[in-house]
Amino acid sequence: MGYEIKEPQTKVYKRKLFQPPMNSKLASGRPSAVPAILALEDGSVFHGVSLGVAGQTTGEVVFNTSMTGYQEIMTDPSYARQLVTFTYPHIGNTGINEDDVESRRIWVDGIIIRDEPLLASNWRNKKSLQSYLAEQNLVAIAGVDTRRLTRVLRDKGALRGCIVAGDNIDEAAALEAARGVEGLAGRDLAATVSRTEQCEWSEGLWTLDGPQQISAEGRYHVVAYDYGVKHNILRLMAERGCKVTLVPAKTPFEKAMSLQPDGIFLANGPGDPEPCDYAIEVAKQAMAASVPLFGICLGHQILALASGAKTFKMKFGHHGANHPVQDLATGQVQITSQNHGFSVDEASLPANLVPTHKSLFDGSLQGVARTDVPAFSFQGHPEASPGPHDLIYLFDRFNDLMESKAPLVRI
Numbered sequence: 001m002g003y004e005i006k007e008p009q010t011k012v013y014k015r016k017l018f019q020p021p022m023n024s025k026l027a028s029g030r031p032s033a034v035p036a037i038l039a040l041e042d043g044s045v046f047h048g049v050s051l052g053v054a055g056q057t058t059g060e061v062v063f064n065t066s067m068t069g070y071q072e073i074m075t076d077p078s079y080a081r082q083l084v085t086f087t088y089p090h091i092g093n094t095g096i097n098e099d100d101v102e103s104r105r106i107w108v109d110g111i112i113i114r115d116e117p118l119l120a121s122n123w124r125n126k127k128s129l130q131s132y133l134a135e136q137n138l139v140a141i142a143g144v145d146t147r148r149l150t151r152v153l154r155d156k157g158a159l160r161g162c163i164v165a166g167d168n169i170d171e172a173a174a175l176e177a178a179r180g181v182e183g184l185a186g187r188d189l190a191a192t193v194s195r196t197e198q199c200e201w202s203e204g205l206w207t208l209d210g211p212q213q214i215s216a217e218g219r220y221h222v223v224a225y226d227y228g229v230k231h232n233i234l235r236l237m238a239e240r241g242c243k244v245t246l247v248p249a250k251t252p253f254e255k256a257m258s259l260q261p262d263g264i265f266l267a268n269g270p271g272d273p274e275p276c277d278y279a280i281e282v283a284k285q286a287m288a289a290s291v292p293l294f295g296i297c298l299g300h301q302i303l304a305l306a307s308g309a310k311t312f313k314m315k316f317g318h319h320g321a322n323h324p325v326q327d328l329a330t331g332q333v334q335i336t337s338q339n340h341g342f343s344v345d346e347a348s349l350p351a352n353l354v355p356t357h358k359s360l361f362d363g364s365l366q367g368v369a370r371t372d373v374p375a376f377s378f379q380g381h382p383e384a385s386p387g388p389h390d391l392i393y394l395f396d397r398f399n400d401l402m403e404s405k406a407p408l409v410r411i
């Protein structure tokens, strides 16, 4: 008995033509042939290709380190008058869907990305990033060395910049335009992005069947001041049984009170909080009347200013989805979503406003609470979108505050 030794069989692999995965569409078909540049006030010029419409846009250039959520970031009204550099290189690769928007439109004034997305693949994909940018008339640039750019922004701080897309680009004119951009310090932008009409919010969290509609009858009635509110904040409140009435940024306190709220919410928003005197006045009046008050990001800064604290402009701010923050009451470290360029100066806090959270990146103040009235606020984004959900408990805390009507922290 012997073994028959077989010759190894040669398998022939046929070369298949490239097939895009199911539900994916070629984003633009072929690479953009239109040149674009980004010029910065320090004289740097980055060359790339146009991703949106031809033209020119200006703003403060910042960088965001989130690996997901480009739709949420572009539609976050807090980014008005800013040009966002995405440090994650693959932006646009899941296309654009109808659900991941944080407001009615794009608010960022331009985007800067590394790789031009030529293929978009996702089961919710409805259109390419390029067609979305074109539809919304945004000037944007791809093909930029975003690592080099981010190092410039980290070293020098957020810089004023200009993106020009199209043929016959004049570099000198772009640099001049960058240097002519009005900075964000001292600028009230909240009123410019706010809704102008009062409305009810009834959308809950997103499910596989789309967003849920929540009944208007709520356990608590929240009057939310719209300084550029992100929708997920409203969804999370609706989800927790709150009836939410959104009011324009300049709504007087008496008008808000005529709606008989259980609590007032101060939203996130763009620009410098300091010139928003109308908002600071409302926060002062709400606290004087002991109306439960919760603020997020710009709303946090407004609550602090109304309590007598001071704010300052940071070097390059916090824009990302992985920022560690410590809850000072429990010592617990939580990973948070962040988007701010101003900060409350901890040294300026009055005795009745105590720190509740701190950034573990730079020690900056992340949350405060009043000791004498039911009011608290958070600098980062507990609603995520995009980002982790570690801080979602703050929405439950707001409900508790509306129930107890008592200060969160007592000394």
Ligand SMILES: NC(=O)CC[C@H](N)C(=O)O
Pocket (backbone or CB within 6 Å): 078, 267, 268, 269, 270, 271, 272, 273, 296, 297, 298, 299, 339, 340, 341, 342, 343
């Ligand atoms: N997301 C926000 O509300 C930002 C607040 C403010 N515009 C800042 O940059 O600090």
